[in-house]
């Protein structure tokens with residue numbers, strides 16, 4: 001027992017209380033709690049002013065403060081940890097299945113920021129009551145902090161019951177809630193750790209938290225079980241994240257160029273700029289290995305600036321050296337379009353590199369535009385007004401809706417590689433490609449076919465009056481020097 005406590009118990013309540021086991025436990029816990037919170041002294045004095053008749057009531061109040069969350073009334077973190085430790089001790093003697101579930105409310109910050117903290121608080125109370133209504137009395141639900149909750153499932157008949165309970169809870173949140181007139185729909189990212197021999201309370205909680213992050217990566221509104229593979233994956237992601245931050249500072253990215261070819265003349269008319277990362281340890285790293293994380297974390301905004309700058313510098317150099325080319329195409333991500341300073345940074349790069357905007361083309365995908373249609377349209381209108389060309393990448397894999405195409409300030413459609421792969425064997429692909437080309441032409445748009453690898457594919461595209469293509473048939477993406485050689489060879 002804490003020395004100060006001992007002294008105060010002796011002074012306030014008498015020596016005999018020192019032997020009271022219940023009281024010792026109670027005070028030790030309270031002492032622990034407030035030592036952490038730096039409020040030990042105040043609470044101890046409060047606790048010891050009481051006489052024995054008042055002790056029970058004061059105990060209850062103090063216990064409430066120390067072990068329960070004041071907003072939701074749920075068990076708090078401290079008590080949950082103690083209960084979990086106790087349960088783990090019990091299962092050494094009496095074997096049974098237990099699991100810890102870690103819950104995080106998806107996008108809670110947005111709700112708090114937009115609707116205010118009072119609504120956020122009400123929502124957390126509703127969340128608590130709703131989860132409570134879906135669990136058994138032997139389970140313990142606690143508020144971990146902020147918008148995080150933990151659940152201890154005790155005495156599970158079968159491990160699979162964890163999934164059933166998680167799905168049941170998800171189902172309880174499938175309909176929106178009415179919080180003081182605001183209709184709010186929420187979901188959870190859930191991580192599950194099923195107890196395995198030797199695990200400590202801390203490990204169980206940490207593992208459930210790691211599994212919760214996997215659910216976030218899956219796109220939220222999901223539950224995931226902890227496995228040692230996940231742990232490796234999360235560690236690898238953390239490492240990738242750290243090296244990506246360094247890569248931006250150290251400018252470790254290079255830009256390759258894939259030729260775009262006029263089908264009628266066979267001449268290279270432009271190129272698509274494709275980023276590569278020269279990782280200091282792993283070397284040449286392809287976009288699929290880092291672009292998804294860069295998009296998720298928002299680093300794509302800075303990487304995009306570096307790629308755009310390099311592409312504009314190289315295009316200007318090519319034009320100044322006498323190469324006859326029409327365009328340099330650069331991929332855009334949704335995060336870039338959303339970024340407030342994006343249009344200004346494009347303007348700055350065009351100014352500093354002195355590239356005429358009519359040579360620059362931005363590629364956007366249908367899916368990206370549909371996610372934020374109004375805002376995307378307004379940014380694309382501004383870019384178009386600067387004189388930049390806009391094209392739709394991966395066409396045919398998203399919405400492919402005529403009405404939205406009509407509204408967008410685009411000049412070119414890039415037919416997705418998946419329609420070209422078997423165009424020389426599959427009549428359906430020929431029909432789809434024919435329809436896309438006819439529709440694009442009727443809207444006054446040019447068409448480029450992606451992923452052309454064979455002469456037989458090119459022949460069909462020629463018959464279908466597709467203007468240009470890109471693909472390994474001409475060249476893989478190459479460094480600027482090699483691109484220059486290709487243009488010299490092909491265009492003379």
Ligand SMILES: Nc1nc2c(ncn2[C@@H]2O[C@@H]3COP(=O)(O)O[C@H]4[C@@H](O)[C@H](n5cnc6c(=O)[nH]c(N)nc65)O[C@@H]4COP(=O)(O)O[C@H]3[C@H]2O)c(=O)[nH]1
Pocket residue numbers: 258273274275286287288291300304307331332333363393394450451452453470471472473477
């Ligand atoms: N098998 C095969 N593949 C072909 C052929 N022709 C082209 N490709 C590949 O198809 C991808 C075309 O780029 P994308 O659709 O814009 O798809 C790009 C784009 O979405 C993204 N990406 C690349 N660079 C950037 C960038 O600077 N910014 C952003 N936001 N995304 C980028 O990464 C994706 C993949 O880029 P890459 O790995 O360079 O892969 C490139 C290219 O190498 C072919 O004939 N056969």
